[in-house]
Amino acid sequence: MEILFYGIINSISLALMALGFTLVYGISRVPNFAHGALYVFAGFLTWIILNKLGLPYPLAILLALICSALLGAVISMGVLVRIRGMEMSEVIATYALGVAILEGFRWAGFKGMTYTLPPFFKGSVQILGVPIDYQRIMVVVLGVAVLAALWLFTRLTRMGLALRGIAQDERAAMMLGIDSDFAATIAMGIGCALAGLAAVILLPLGNIVIEAGYNVLIFAIAVCVVGGLGSWGGAVIASFVIGFAQILTVAYIRPQFQMVVALLAILVTLIIRPSGFFGRQKELEERV
């Protein structure tokens, strides 16, 4: 029972970490290697606003998310738009930016285990005999809510539909008046806000540390590679596969193996099925 509950919580945590990364890749084909850095950025920023500026917690979170989105948009407009389509340059540029952000925090003295965010609600409940704290329940609730919100956004709003168009065929979307650079910037903004959202939901469960930036990036990549790059459905399923695999190794082998599981998942996928296990099949063979 414990494994089931904690497996679900861990899986949804992974999905939250990976969602922004998949979204950006799915829409603009940019692998955002600064994703983990934005996660940490949002965490520290919330901490700073909360503790140094003394603003209320919800406001601190909101401001941090807005700043993450803006930072993402700036990266997109300033850097990515100029190099789009050259995957290697995109990887190098975003990775360099990510490292710069993370090491910038380290340089500014944000190291050690002293930085924590408070949980949204204190306390815990017993569900079927398993004690679960409220923050972990929030992870599940908010994780599902974020997925639902994104789904609705991409089916019902003009911008969301435009992003779906760009994701499927950039040039065809362009012919319909959709500006692909603008769409890429919006996607990057949303993706980075999602990284930040994952941070403020998940970080109260532990400390804010620089290394989380690298871990989150690897988890996000693992989920996306296993799920098939750019496929949301695949990413969610992959989160559950990797999430449960991690919880099982923690329970039966040893707790330090979480990262090993993620890396193994990447390796195995790339060897067996480089296009991912749950990615969209190519349904449309040109019909003439």
Place this chain on the structure above:
Amino acid sequence: MIEARDLMVFYENMIAVNNVTLHCDDGQIVGVFGANSAGKSTLMYVLSGIILDIQRKERMRGGERVTVFSKITYAGKDISLMKPHERAREGIILCPERRRIFPESSVLENLKIGAYLASKEQAKETLDYVFSLFPTLDRLKDRQGGFLSGGEQQMLAIGRSLMAQPKLLLLDEPLLGLAPSIQKDVIRVIKEIRRDRRISIIVTEQYARPVIPIVDYAYILENGSAVMEGKGKELMNNPDVKAAYFGV
């Protein structure tokens, strides 16, 4: 409506469009005919601005392979340097060769994505219009774009372009791969669109025969050059043209 002078496109050192001048008046249907690789699609890319995007992507990769010279006036404005989405906003909508339907979106969603530039009311009104033109699409609303037949995809592509509220509609080989009876439907619809919505249309095809009855003016492309032009009927009766493009 649109006047394009001295269009030139080079891919590397191969010339794809050579000194073409083309003109389409308000409410006209203009045909552009030519065999494979005559430069029809390239011409459409120049008019819609997509060529600038091709060129830009090429440049980003360090190449200088695509060279474009164009002077295009549209509705009194010089649009030669306008980006494709800006031209779309001005009403120039390209319905591309091979349709490029969004394969994972349903028919309805394809149309909704097409309505990016339309207001809510326009989108609703145009959706009804598209379904009245193509009742089949109404029936297949929820089917995924990737699972449509070629004919259905073509109807969807035209419908999707209409959702973008075109003033000048560029149709690149809309009859490609369609059975003769469906070709007739598409031709009829092109005529109806012009009549109902006062949209100017430039349409390309390999074979002139099915299209020429509805065009006001036509150009014939050969290896990138416009070798002949004239009113639809005149061209049809020209013996040289007849032999080459009507398969007589």
